[in-house]
Amino acid sequence: MSKRITPFTSRYCSTLDRLKEAIRRKRPGFLRRGVVLQHDNATPHSANLTQQWLQRHGWEILPRPAHSPDLAVAPSDFHLFEPLKRHLGGMAFETEDDLISALRNWFDNLDVDFFRVGFNSLLSRWQKCIDLHGDYVEK
Structure with a gap:
């Protein structure tokens, strides 16, 4: 089932972009080792746009x-x-x-x-x- 893109989802993906840049700047090498996030089922976390972002950047979600x-x-x-x-x-x-x-x-x-x-x-x-x-x- 496809979840529609909300302003919160777009903002969350922008936050992920900023997080990725901050990690790259402040902790060189961490991105190569992989990033694991803990999400709940909030719409911005589970939206297709977010899932595509995570897959594109190779980030994982910690299973709950x-x-x-x-x-x-x-x-x-x-x-x-x-x-x-x-x-x-x-x-x-x-x-x-x-x-x-x-x-x-x-x-x-x-x-x-x-x-x-x-x-x-x-x-x-x-x-x-x-x-x-x-x-x-x-x-």
Whole structure:
């Protein structure tokens, strides 16, 4: 079944283009080793345009275990958003640019270990799923 192209799908493919360029610039050699993304079933992720982009560039999607809904979320859902919400809690922004500036400042000041902990947590969750042969994984 063909999914129609939405503005979100086009924007997502543009984001993938920028990501690819950033990887090429900042981490030479990583693209040759292959890129693996974790997607959910959001329309921009599953749209034909996105699938064609991924295939054209040789990027893979990490398969999602059917019986472990807690693994179906991106690391941002279980590791990034809560600290971000705490940081932004109570703040008010007059313009979108003010919000973007606050977000950039927060991300720029995060230690690399913040991201390492998030991805290691994801690896740990996936290992539990593998050990349980795809059964449900508790958090």
